[in-house]
Amino acid sequence: MRAKRMPRAVRERQMLDAAVRTFGQRGYRAASMDDIAELAGVSKPLVYLYLNSKEDLFTAVIRREARALTEAIRAGVGPAGLPADRQLWNGLRAFFTHTARHPDGWSVLHLQARTHGEPFAAEIAALREEIVAFVTQLIAAAAREAHRDPDLPEREVAGLAEALVGAAESLADWAGATEGVTARQAAATLMNFAWAGLGDLMADRPWTPPEEEAGPAPAEPAAQTG
Amino acid sequence: MRAKRMPRAVRERQMLDAAVRTFGQRGYRAASMDDIAELAGVSKPLVYLYLNSKEDLFTAVIRREARALTEAIRAGVGPAGLPADRQLWNGLRAFFTHTARHPDGWSVLHLQARTHGEPFAAEIAALREEIVAFVTQLIAAAAREAHRDPDLPEREVAGLAEALVGAAESLADWAGATEGVTARQAAATLMNFAWAGLGDLMADRPWTPPEEEAGPAPAEPAAQTG
Numbered sequence: 001m002r003a004k005r006m007p008r009a010v011r012e013r014q015m016l017d018a019a020v021r022t023f024g025q026r027g028y029r030a031a032s033m034d035d036i037a038e039l040a041g042v043s044k045p046l047v048y049l050y051l052n053s054k055e056d057l058f059t060a061v062i063r064r065e066a067r068a069l070t071e072a073i074r075a076g077v078g079p080a081g082l083p084a085d086r087q088l089w090n091g092l093r094a095f096f097t098h099t100a101r102h103p104d105g106w107s108v109l110h111l112q113a114r115t116h117g118e119p120f121a122a123e124i125a126a127l128r129e130e131i132v133a134f135v136t137q138l139i140a141a142a143a144r145e146a147h148r149d150p151d152l153p154e155r156e157v158a159g160l161a162e163a164l165v166g167a168a169e170s171l172a173d174w175a176g177a178t179e180g181v182t183a184r185q186a187a188a189t190l191m192n193f194a195w196a197g198l199g200d201l202m203a204d205r206p207w208t209p210p211e212e213e214a215g216p217a218p219a220e221p222a223a224q225t226g
Numbered sequence: 227m228r229a230k231r232m233p234r235a236v237r238e239r240q241m242l243d244a245a246v247r248t249f250g251q252r253g254y255r256a257a258s259m260d261d262i263a264e265l266a267g268v269s270k271p272l273v274y275l276y277l278n279s280k281e282d283l284f285t286a287v288i289r290r291e292a293r294a295l296t297e298a299i300r301a302g303v304g305p306a307g308l309p310a311d312r313q314l315w316n317g318l319r320a321f322f323t324h325t326a327r328h329p330d331g332w333s334v335l336h337l338q339a340r341t342h343g344e345p346f347a348a349e350i351a352a353l354r355e356e357i358v359a360f361v362t363q364l365i366a367a368a369a370r371e372a373h374r375d376p377d378l379p380e381r382e383v384a385g386l387a388e389a390l391v392g393a394a395e396s397l398a399d400w401a402g403a404t405e406g407v408t409a410r411q412a413a414a415t416l417m418n419f420a421w422a423g424l425g426d427l428m429a430d431r432p433w434t435p436p437e438e439e440a441g442p443a444p445a446e447p448a449a450q451t452g
Contacts, residue, residue: 027343114340117253155407159415162400163393170392171385181381189385193420 012050015040019051019061024104028058028116055119062113062120065105066127072098073131077138084142085195091138092168092190096183099172106176110169128165136161164194238276241266245277245287250330254284254342281345288339288346291331292353298324299357303364310368311421317364318394318416322409325398332402336395354391362387390420 018039022031033054037044051057076094077087099106109127113120139157167190175186244265248257259280263270277283302320303313325332335353339346365383393416401412 029343111340114337117255155404156415156418158404159397159400159407159412160419162396163416163419166396167389167393170388170395174385174388178381178384181385186385189382190389192382193386193389 008050011040011042011046015042015047015050015057016061016064019057020065020102020108021104023058023061023112024107028112028120033057058113058116058120059123061108062123062127065102065109066123068102068105069095069098069109070127070130070134073134080141084138084145085191087138088142088195089187089191091135092187093183095168096172096175096186100175100183100186103176106172110173132158132161132165135164139164164190167193234276237266237268237272241268241273241276241283242287242290245283246291246328246334247330249284249287249338250333254338254346259283284339284342284346285349287334288349288353291328291335292349294328294331295321295324295335296353296356296360299360306367310364310371311417313364314368314421315413315417317361318413319409321394322398322401322412326401326409326412329402332398336399358384358387358391361390365390390416393419 015036018036019031022036022039026035031054033044033047036057037047040047047057051060072094073091076097077091080087082090109124113124136157139160140154143157171186171190175181175183241262244262245257248262248265252261257280259270259273262283263273266273273283277286298320299317302323303317306313308316335350339350362383365386366380369383397412397416401407401409
């Protein structure tokens with residue numbers, strides 16, 4: 001059918017599918033182009049012809065899996081008109097569903113790609129920045145929704161987004177390693193953890209430090225940069 | 227003084243100090259034993275005599291930095307009699323203060339040690355398990371404090387602890403990379419994110435999914451194990 005009209009695209013997809021599985025399960029260093037070619041049902045020279053090198057193949061895998069993950073989250077969140085907690089719940093379910101269905105892709109993105117230096121780490125940093133920016137927008141929108149006159153400083157919103165993304169990454173690893181934890185349960189755990197907290201914050205009920213410590217804390221340096 | 231009575235311990239500490247800085251700033255692979263010896267003010271053969279190999283030196287660095295971090299958190303949390311939110315606030319401030327003061331040690335633990343396979347990844351997995359177990363106990367104690375008859379399932383508590391630890395890791399990286407974010411601010415952001423959420427949960431006010439979705443979700447697989 002269409003396969004006959006675009007054999008290259010189809011074959012390339014087969015190679016990338018085989019590469020995701022091989023890199024995800026064996027790691028970048030241990031994975032061999034022989035394994036990937038065999039799993040894809042093509043010759044090794046064809047893999048090199050199409051994808052050039054193991055490094056280029058790994059980069060192509062990272063980009064494809066990153067795009068699939070961000071598209072799944074964006075599609076899951078739904079239209080901008082939904083209430084913020086509903087958007088967050090939808091987005092988290094989409095995230096945990098996608099990572100549960102694509103454990104090898106998640107391993108490539110979260111573990112393998114950070115594990116082998118540049119240029120892979122830069123690809124992952126860009127992906128993470130995109131997701132953090134998306135979550136930051138979502139939290140800022142929720143803040144605007146809650147307050148006519150939003151008073152959450154931009155930096156606070158950025159920190160909240162970093163916390164949420166870090167929590168989601170950690171829970172995706174945990175759900176993948178813990179038998180019987182569904183995507184829905186992982187999303188519900190994170191909503192319980194995060195939303196009531198964010199929700200209180202939006203409603204001007206922030207957590208406040210114990211009173212005796214309300215002054216500037218002694219001997220706590222600013223975080224060093226870099 | 228004591229230095230004369232234990233030159234080996236002192237020299238070893240100097241080597242480890244130099245190694246933390248070198249590994250943290252250059253990465254495991256790029257760091258050379260020459261650099262480390264020079265920074266420590268000793269000869270390279272002495273580094274090999276004391277620490278055996280680059281791999282053993284890196285393992286010793288991971289263990290020392292891991293111990294320092296867990297001890298800082300445990301000391302920060304304070305006595306078990308404190309209210310749970312106070313223990314969490316204290317523990318988070320200790321964590322963010324320690325990681326801000328020791329950015330090279332944090333880089334070794336959070337980035338470098340996960341980046342170069344075994345046996346280092348196993349050391350870090352053990353550290354992380356210890357911290358998650360500690361946080362799990364803290365959340366379970368808070369649940370007992372809030373309910374006479376605790377009804378948070380053990381798995382839910384474990385998931386909350388994973389979320390909190392992941393959020394803290396993410397915020398520590400963010401605070402380290404964002405000028406002017408203090409340890410106290412990072413801890414307050416995470417308390418705002420987490421505590422009101424956990425607090426509501428302890429008070430039997432969990433976040434609940436939208437009503438139209440209260441039934442089993444379609445087409446969401448259990449997370450795969452492994």
